[in-house]
Amino acid sequence: ACSEPTATSAPASNESTEVAAEVEKPIKIGISLPTQREERWVLDKENFERVAEELGVEVAVQIADNDAARQQSQCENLISQGVDVLIIAPHDGAAAANIVNMAHEAGIKVISYDRLIMNSPVDLYLTFDSLIVGEMQAEWVLSQAPTGNIALLAGDPGDYAAVLYRQGALNVLQPKIDSGDITLVLDQECKDWQPSEALRHIENVLTVHNNDIQGIVAPNDGTAGAAIQALAAQGLAGKVPVSGQDAEVDAIKRIIEGTQGITIFNDIRDLGRAAIESAIKFANNEPVETKKSYNNGTHDIPTIEAPPALVDINNYLELVIESGFMDESALQ
Amino acid sequence: MSENIENLSLQKEMSDRKGYKEIMLTSISQNLRQYTMIIALFSIWVIFSLLTNGIFLSSRNLSNLFLQMVTIGFLACGMVLVIVATHIDLSVGSVAGTLGAVAAALMSRHGMNPWLAILITLCCGILVGSWHGYWISYKGIPAFIVTLASMTAFKGLTLAITKGATIGEFPVAFKSIGQGYVPTLFFENAAYNDTSIILGIIFVGAFILIDLKKRNNRTKYGLEVLPMPLQVIRMVALSVTIMVPCVIMSSYRGIPYAILLLIAVVVVLTFVSQHTRFGRYIYAIGGNKEAAKLSGVNIKRINFYIFVLMGLLTAVASIVFTGRLNAATTSAGTLFELDAIAACYIGGTSSTGGVGTIFGAIIGALVMASIDNGMSLMNIPIMYQYMIKGAVLIFAVWVDFSTKKKVA
Amino acid sequence: MSENIENLSLQKEMSDRKGYKEIMLTSISQNLRQYTMIIALFSIWVIFSLLTNGIFLSSRNLSNLFLQMVTIGFLACGMVLVIVATHIDLSVGSVAGTLGAVAAALMSRHGMNPWLAILITLCCGILVGSWHGYWISYKGIPAFIVTLASMTAFKGLTLAITKGATIGEFPVAFKSIGQGYVPTLFFENAAYNDTSIILGIIFVGAFILIDLKKRNNRTKYGLEVLPMPLQVIRMVALSVTIMVPCVIMSSYRGIPYAILLLIAVVVVLTFVSQHTRFGRYIYAIGGNKEAAKLSGVNIKRINFYIFVLMGLLTAVASIVFTGRLNAATTSAGTLFELDAIAACYIGGTSSTGGVGTIFGAIIGALVMASIDNGMSLMNIPIMYQYMIKGAVLIFAVWVDFSTKKKVA
């Protein structure tokens, strides 16, 4: 829908009837995030707002609270408000395809942030790879416990990111399961990412196997914390490797304590800045350079990638504290 | 709308002893219950309009708003009848999710013709409704338990059907049900969608015809009717109320199909609830089950059909919803039930049964959707959105109740 | 348990004309409503036990199971009274989440003494309850709307307090409430936790004493009592029922504090509901509000205090839950309300009000927790878990209803 870029400074694409196009209007970027129930998305939101202020653009942030339909409504509302570009971190990558079509009809470009929007001509994709996160977690657990009983926790079954983490982990675990090196004694999803669910599942698997568990793959720091709680009740905290993700304050504390082995750190600051910068370029009808592309089912989407990092006791100072991501005082 | 008409017409008996003014006043005060909520709704609109520099009332946003409420609207229509009969249905969200997944799987995985898929989905909805109806009316298990069980079970079924992944991309026919607009008929390039305006005129015509026929009928039986000048005022007022939204929508893209469908459902169900035995029996059961039984009402059968109807409406809602998202997601439908039930209560349905109107429930659904939409337009952080929504809910119902108390 | 005792003692009036056997049969058939659910519970246990090679009934798992149900247990206790008085509380989940976050923030962020934090949390619970009570009883807004509004609002408040992040690591005292066990008193290294057994013996003693005192009292008033041999059988049976779980738990780590607290709450609330004016009035209001009002019951005040009590219990639940997780999470408490309400209905609370027992609700909560626990032990995929849970729910209640129908 976005036709030949013209050389005017005003956004060319804004044809909608109600929003009168003022000439000196600042660029307005609509951002739709899936949730604020995990620390990382809270940080994402803060980061977006900081970077936007720095670069002098206006942002309108909406939170879908893990609801694909709400996300669509919110994006409709963002379009009604007359934003110039949409940055969407979809709760559900496939369901968000519709939003892309809608935005394009209104002449608005869409950036898919962190999670890929499927089956649609998204204009840009910025990501840490969810599959790789799962793989990293499982690989680390396997490195600690090459044989024995492994428990696999997964996030909410209705959350597509959770499905990808689990898939990534299984990619690594499956060969070992097939070879008989390890036994997957638990493969349970946690409703709404609830730690209480994780707690219940780990308590029960410990009961069934009489504490004979060698490793736990937990998808994020919330469930990891609960799993460690169940281990602690059996005096096993620190003895069984547990993975995590998001580098939450609590998780870093546990890593220092030695009860949680690793967490996966996605440095959202770089990714967020890249997203805003790209959005500004889109708004000004400038091209965005990319090196890679991902196929989302129907289209090859130009992609900017940031690698997730594995944080453990050895590198947390460097990666998390010294990089300014977290204040050391928070760990007291 | 047709609720008010009904009430208005019941007022006609008083007309001989009173002047026009008095007739209108009585009619207004008797309809106040519904009016207060409509007034509340308009107040909410005006406030949001001011706060968003008019974006809220732009034709585009109103179009969005109606589409955003339409799913809950369908569910609320059925839920009113369920609640009026002193039951509850907690499963509508999960069931809608599952049915959406069924339709999606049929089309996307098996390449089925969309119309056939819709037919099958509707049948599945009826089947689910019958299952609920069977346990509730013939086995006497409380609806709360039966539908809670379904709520859980269908969540699982959705996961099983979707295999944990979103099913997406449907044929245009299916998509349009959820997101399409009526096409223009004659004037391709006009700023206004002509079909919408034509439809509006047809609605107005139908209303006037029905009203006149009723008037004739009453005269035939020797019952009193509104004096002619009042009748004319009434018709003009109604015509305006019908035409304004049509014109507004026509200035964006026209009337969405989903809204047309919702209007049809509201009209049909209002008719059913007011003018058929089935409808009256629902209210009788809700008002006094014993009395209804002693009057020879087959309570079990009525209860059964209430749930069948609910199942059917859930299927309709699921189709519209899935079409609108153009995807069936694994967690689709979560918490729909609460929104639908809340819409009913806001719209004046009584929690003890026997009282409630379809029209009220639609107003309730609009109130909820308006609050969500307005706050989202204002980019209010979600945590405050939640808090404000809670506060507005209580406040709106409180205003409604306190005015009602003064009247009744 | 004390419910049954109550009913049994009421049976004594019939004893003169009948033999022992007949007294026992009458008593059993009159208590069947509760017995069927207990039987259903045991059947579920036996089935899971078979399916998990006995792990389900191991003392360790039973201990886990009780801890897993304890939060819903507290909520269900209050919910029974709310439902008996024909209200509902949809907010308990969200409120519990918020209160847990409050306690967590006080301790983790401000380093507050855990006991002080608990006190403040309990007060907040009472405050929230009063807020609900105010709108519901003094302003007449339906509980469904008020608590739905709170459900939404407190979801937002939790997000605001936690700022989207989990708040974790609490002082030992706080943690123990949710996950601690009574310490051993004398035999540090024995395989059994001696305190639990001692507690069991104290319970049994107390029961026997109370029962004998009651018997004496009845004789004094010239009322009939159970014949001595039956009285002895009754005491032995009760002692065994009390001791068995104590012994089982003592062979793992002893009785968890949370369970002791729950038992205390159940005993106190059962007493309140059966033997105090407040309790009696709740049931009267639920049965016929008008009649209660004409009998001089201050309906508004009773309704108000019901919600205050619910608020307090929600606070207790939130403390136990947060302590058990050792963390306050952003979405803690989601769907607790449905579990609590379901527990009540499974436990025989009537949806039309006026009927329901605390003990029944606890059994209901146990049934739900057992299903979840058993399926998790068997490592069944979550989608099947959902479906099976739904099926078991309906089935259990159906069995319960159909036996009841035969009796009444």
Added chain:
Amino acid sequence: MGQHILEMKHITKEFPGVRALDNVNFQVKRGEIHCLVGENGAGKSTLMKILSGVYPSGTYDGEIRIDGTSQAFQHVKDSEKAGVAIIYQELALVKQMNICENIYLGNEITKRGVIDWEQMYVETEKVLKEVGLSIKPTTKVLSLGIGKQQLIEIAKAISKKAELLILDEPTSALTEKEAENLLQLLMELKKKGVTCIYISHKLNEIFQIADTITILRDGQTITTCEARELDEEKLIALMVGRKLTQRFPKREQVLGETVMEVRNWTVYDPDIPAKKKIKDVSFSIKQGEILGFAGLMGAGRTELFMSIFGCYGHAITGEILVNGKKTNMTSPRDVIQEGISYLSEDRKGNGLVLTQSIRENITAASLSALSKWGVIDGNQEVVAVEGYIKDLRIKTPSMEQRTGNLSGGNQQKVVLGKWLMTKPKVLILDEPTRGIDIGAKYEIYNIMNDLVSQGVCVIMISSELPEILGMSDRIIVMCEGSIAGEIPGKEADQEKIIYYATGGGRK
């Protein structure tokens, strides 16, 4: 077709712990008015519910034949198809609906599936006229008093144009005038060939219309005979199993101090704020006095006392003095604490908690006296309740029986027990003997006399003139919300009361 339109043979019906009917035989001839009499709990209503299909075939033993063909009703609808229409003892109206909807509930007039409201309104107006009511068919039942509701029920049964019409205590809430009206209507229907089964505790009505009388006692048929073979005395003896020599027990009248005084009591209608429901009512009552309140239906007696009790009305003015002191009572609780108790005329709506047991109902208004620190003394409670069950002869297997399972008369006794237990100074009884059998009425009168001799004052509102005349020391007649006249008990007679009640005494 034989001469019997209805034959019920060997009917036995059991409830848990109760055998309500024990091998009952009952036959009704075509075109007659057949009265069914018996004590409270004798099984009259149960027998009729079996006949109308409320208790479906299979839940009882025995056979029903209508017009000689054996019937097995599963539903009320089935019996209606067989030409049976019934008015139940307990009001069976949907209060949120209007009169027209109620009358045609289950029998709506439809045209191709669509309800024809216009025709139904017209028909409703006709039937209402037949039973002597002139209210709009669109009035909500909610806003009607018990008496009018009763008439609506009658209209509903008549509108079904049944061959066999059953009326279960239709006049218990009606005044003499309406009752008389109804009896005339029944006679007319009889002329048109309608057969009628009539249940009542009012003997004068029975002897006025009955062709045949069947007497039930303890679930068994005692006898069926022609009405003219019986007189009141014989009938009572057959029903109660003993002789009652007097209908109204005598008592010594000792008047004491004025206990309660109501001054200038005015109440506005809660629905229509400008309308006065009670207009400037003043009266007083002395210790040891029985004060009767008479009036036509809708005279406002119930409203007067409901408003005094704090349960009715809007913008109330006036004052109440108890023992000479001004009071400030706003809720039923305050009133009860002042020693005033009010037995409502609507036992199901305002009297009983049907889900609770007899025990819990009887003590509901006196828990303060039974409890310490809010804890109820269970033993004291049981002893007290046992006393009332015995004194009032409540027929029940145990005090733990749900009141919902009791017969109408026994329910009334439970409510009476509840108010007696509050040990009031002033006991207001609104239609206290509604649905109560002859024997029990006598007992209630005795109880009233006892109370009065203990210094309690009793206000009795009743629509049964003989009862008012037989019991009252003084009679106040109300008409359209104000007091129309006051008559000393000794000088009162029916004519005087009716004169005042119809507005004759107004200035």
